[in-house]
Amino acid sequence: MIRKGFFQDWGVLIAFIVLFAFNVFRPGSTFLDPENLRNLVSQSAVVGLIAIGMTFVIITGGIDLAVGSLVAMAGAATVLVLNKVGPSGASTAIFVALLAGVGVGALMGLANGLVVAYGRVAPFIVTLAGLAGFRSIAMVLGDGGEIRSTVPSFQNIGFGGIPLPAKTANGEPVMLYWSVVIFIAVALLAGFVLNKTRFGRHVIAVGANEKAAHYSAIDTKKVKVAVYTMLGLLTGLAAFLLSARMNSVGTGSVGLYYELDAIAAVVIGGTSLRGGKGRIWGTVVGMLLLTLISNMMTAYRIDTDWQGLVRGAVILIAVLMQRQKEA
Amino acid sequence: MPILEVRSISMQFPAVRALDDVTLRFESGEVHGIIGENGAGKSTLMKILSGLYSPTEGSVVLDGSIVELDGVRAALAKGIAMIHQELNLVDELTVAENVFLGRELRRGIVLDRTTMEAETAAYLAEVHATIKPDAKVGDLSVAGKQLVEIAKALAVNASILIMDEPTAVLSEPEAEGLFELIRKLREKGVTVLYISHRLKEVCDICDRITVLRDGKFVGTIQGSEASPEVIAGMMVGRELSDFYPPKIPQPTGDPILSVDGLQVPGHVQHASFEVRPGEILGLAGLVGSGRTETAEAVVGARPTTGGEIRVAGVPTRIRNPRDAMKHGIAYVSEDRKALGLILDMSVIHNLTLPSLPDFGKFVTDQGKELECTESWKKRLDIRAGDLEASVLYLSGGNQQKVSLAKWLQTGPKVLILDEPTRGVDVGAKREIYDVIHSLAEQGLACVVISSELPEIIGLCHRAVVMREGRTVGEVSGDQLTEQSLMHLAAGVDAA
Numbered sequence: 016m017i018r019k020g021f022f023q024d025w026g027v028l029i030a031f032i033v034l035f036a037f038n039v040f041r042p043g044s045t046f047l048d049p050e051n052l053r054n055l056v057s058q059s060a061v062v063g064l065i066a067i068g069m070t071f072v073i074i075t076g077g078i079d080l081a082v083g084s085l086v087a088m089a090g091a092a093t094v095l096v097l098n099k100v101g102p103s104g105a106s107t108a109i110f111v112a113l114l115a116g117v118g119v120g121a122l123m124g125l126a127n128g129l130v131v132a133y134g135r136v137a138p139f140i141v142t143l144a145g146l147a148g149f150r151s152i153a154m155v156l157g158d159g160g161e162i163r164s165t166v167p168s169f170q171n172i173g174f175g176g177i178p179l180p181a182k183t184a185n186g187e188p189v190m191l192y193w194s195v196v197i198f199i200a201v202a203l204l205a206g207f208v209l210n211k212t213r214f215g216r217h218v219i220a221v222g223a224n225e226k227a228a229h230y231s232a233i234d235t236k237k238v239k240v241a242v243y244t245m246l247g248l249l250t251g252l253a254a255f256l257l258s259a260r261m262n263s264v265g266t267g268s269v270g271l272y273y274e275l276d277a278i279a280a281v282v283i284g285g286t287s288l289r290g291g292k293g294r295i296w297g298t299v300v301g302m303l304l305l306t307l308i309s310n311m312m313t314a315y316r317i318d319t320d321w322q323g324l325v326r327g328a329v330i331l332i333a334v335l336m337q338r339q340k341e342a
Numbered sequence: 343m344p345i346l347e348v349r350s351i352s353m354q355f356p357a358v359r360a361l362d363d364v365t366l367r368f369e370s371g372e373v374h375g376i377i378g379e380n381g382a383g384k385s386t387l388m389k390i391l392s393g394l395y396s397p398t399e400g401s402v403v404l405d406g407s408i409v410e411l412d413g414v415r416a417a418l419a420k421g422i423a424m425i426h427q428e429l430n431l432v433d434e435l436t437v438a439e440n441v442f443l444g445r446e447l448r449r450g451i452v453l454d455r456t457t458m459e460a461e462t463a464a465y466l467a468e469v470h471a472t473i474k475p476d477a478k479v480g481d482l483s484v485a486g487k488q489l490v491e492i493a494k495a496l497a498v499n500a501s502i503l504i505m506d507e508p509t510a511v512l513s514e515p516e517a518e519g520l521f522e523l524i525r526k527l528r529e530k531g532v533t534v535l536y537i538s539h540r541l542k543e544v545c546d547i548c549d550r551i552t553v554l555r556d557g558k559f560v561g562t563i564q565g566s567e568a569s570p571e572v573i574a575g576m577m578v579g580r581e582l583s584d585f586y587p588p589k590i591p592q593p594t595g596d597p598i599l600s601v602d603g604l605q606v607p608g609h610v611q612h613a614s615f616e617v618r619p620g621e622i623l624g625l626a627g628l629v630g631s632g633r634t635e636t637a638e639a640v641v642g643a644r645p646t647t648g649g650e651i652r653v654a655g656v657p658t659r660i661r662n663p664r665d666a667m668k669h670g671i672a673y674v675s676e677d678r679k680a681l682g683l684i685l686d687m688s689v690i691h692n693l694t695l696p697s698l699p700d701f702g703k704f705v706t707d708q709g710k711e712l713e714c715t716e717s718w719k720k721r722l723d724i725r726a727g728d729l730e731a732s733v734l735y736l737s738g739g740n741q742q743k744v745s746l747a748k749w750l751q752t753g754p755k756v757l758i759l760d761e762p763t764r765g766v767d768v769g770a771k772r773e774i775y776d777v778i779h780s781l782a783e784q785g786l787a788c789v790v791i792s793s794e795l796p797e798i799i800g801l802c803h804r805a806v807v808m809r810e811g812r813t814v815g816e817v818s819g820d821q822l823t824e825q826s827l828m829h830l831a832a833g834v835d836a837a
Contacts, residue, residue, distance in 0.1 A: 216695070226680065227683065230673070232667040
């Protein structure tokens with residue numbers, strides 16, 4: 016017999032495996048081509064990085080709605096700095112641009128965290144302000160439009176990577192993009208931090224019972240500031256990778272709805288919005304599941320107008336499957 | 343024929359077997375005491391009877407036929423009502439609205455307030471309460487709320503009332519009133535299942551008394567044959583002779599912690615006391631006298647507006663529990679469920695939470711954590727099957743031991759224990775006294791906050807008494823009697 020709570024624990028993985036198998040065994044499927052699999056992960060990588068940071072924030076009982084706008088702001092900072100430093104050497108410029116993107120992200124995350132922890136404002140409100148504010152700053156920086164990179168080698172970051180032992184149709188090796196490499200590394204590191212370190216334990220304790228955590232000599236405010244800063248940093252990193260791939264930043268459109276996708280991935284992955292409980296692998300699988308569904312809808316030519324409805328249904332079903340029996 | 347029966351009932355939780363093959367019969371119109379240590383299974387049994395849990399094995403038989411009690415409503419529909427320790431009333435509503443909550447009377451689409459209030463008044467009269475049906479429940483005393491709960495049960499024709507520690511929150515005269523009511527209900531044929539830790543009142547009020555131990559049935563005796571000694575013996579399976587460990591001589595060294603004129607806005611005006619290494623100091627006083635707030639301020643969990651704290655003679659600022667821990671002061675909260683423990687976390691994770699830095703600077707050595715928890719489990723005889731399972735599944739006494747171990751692991755010099763035996767059964771009580779005693783012997787300074795005067799007298803070298811936010815006196819040696827403590831606590835000049 017299936018244990019009670021089995022679907023609560025493993026539902027997301029089962030759903031992913033079922034859809035994965037469906038794609039593999041479809042007649043004439045090219046799904047298992049290395050290039051196709053790489054694409055699946057690479058389409059998940061940018062929002063996936065944000066979702067990993069979001070997992071920590073949600074485990075503390077918080078939420079961050081500002082990440083989508085922060086992608087635009089940190090992306091704008093990345094490309095502006097890149098173009099400014101560009102004349103003194105491409106690799107220096109790219110490095111400084113990385114620092115700028117990640118730095119801006121971390122700094123804004125820090126600001127969110129400080130207001131949440133020390134200003135005692137609800138995270139929903141603080142980051143709702145960020146959602147409006149960061150986008151606005153990005154658009155001011157970009158004069159309301161696109162900022163294009165003037166450093167040609169910037170895009171090598173977006174399309175470069177580690178060559179895999181497989182060839183594409185035109186005989187070139189399939190590249191494991193840097194964004195994918197970083198996504199995998201960050202996911203492994205985050206899982207380790209959450210489950211094996213003192214900080215991870217503190218994050219869970221704060222989310223499970225903030226007052227008891229405070230009584231247990233935990234600096235609950237510092238923990239909160241740390242998770243928002245970490246999320247900001249990862250958002251900055253995601254913005255850098257995204258602008259490298261696009262070779263530009265569309266300040267009005269980039270990162271739109273990323274907060275929703277990231278939160279959806281976290282929740283589908285089995286992290287409780289009430290806090291105190293969560294898992295990184297769940298978020299990663301949740302992210303891959305969302306991408307897979309979206310790719311399938313495109314493959315089956317489902318009108319984009321309808322795709323949002325399907326995504327909404329998936330989120331709702333996932334949460335219904337995982338809901339706890341009421342006490 | 344018994345009105346209610348449980349047949350070979352067992353309840354298996356992930357970590358513990360809370361009930362093991364228990365068979366009991368309750369006769370119509372009797373007051374039946376259910377007694378046992380914490381973790382003996384009485385709460386689980388009551389939750390099964392009131393429809394909160396369904397047993398993993400066995401059956402409930404009502405009036406001769408097997409019933410499924412699927413939820414509180416189903417149990418209520420069959421005439422079984424539970425009066426909870428934490429009363430289940432909505433403070434914002436009136437008495438009548440609470441009594442009719444969920445089954446409001448209507449005239450057309452409008453609530454029929456007049457009829458509901460009239461009927462409520464009748465039920466209130468039945469429980470001899472002088473409460474107005476339109477009074478707001480939030481404005482009532484705890485005793486008043488309890489009467490409303492009972493009236494509410496009568497209003498749905500409950501023939502079996504389960505009372506979980508009903509006197510725990512009542513004053514002496516209020517408790518007397520409740521006993522009077524229970525006797526009257528019995529005359530009407532209502533069956534009362536009465537759970538309490540207070541052995542004397544159980545002997546006084548109950549017709550029959552059943553004792554459970556470790557989830558198993560121990561025996562049922564007639565109330566007329568029962569005495570607290572007999573019951574206590576059945577509960578722990580051994581005779582209780584020396585309840586408190588013998589006192590060690592009062593240490594004379596310099597105080598390790600001195601609190602001088604501490605002020606906590608709204609709660610404490612002036613609290614002063616000091617404690618020496620190896621000493622057990624009692625902090626006595628009535629509920630609400632500011633003892634807990636004083637302790638919380640000492641460990642930095644509450645802001646203070648004045649006063650001085652000296653650790654080993656050195657004035658020290660303690661702004662939060664981390665500062666307190668650094669200076670070797672630990673506080674074991676009276677509120678295990680909200681402040682002392684994180685119920686969703688495992689035994690191991692709770693136990694090591696404050697001392698986590700000792701298990702690795704950044705990465706936590708989980709093998710060492712398990713080892714440490716195992717050793718505390720042995721040392722304090724913590725009865726937990728699975729240390730990875732949530733502390734939620736442990737009994738009150740065992741939760742208290744985890745709470746204690748959690749702070750002992752930080753290696754404190756001063757340990758403040760707030761109501762260390764509240765909601766803890768007789769057997770575990772003695773064990774906790776032994777632990778406190780041996781800690782003091784090893785040189786730990788202990789401050790014990792307790793509302794049970796015998797506990798203060800039996801355990802402590804000295805006691806400081808608080809009244810209305812002030813420390814008002816100190817007694818020690820031969821002066822340490824219930825009378826002297828009560829006089830100070832209540833503000834009556836000692837004769």
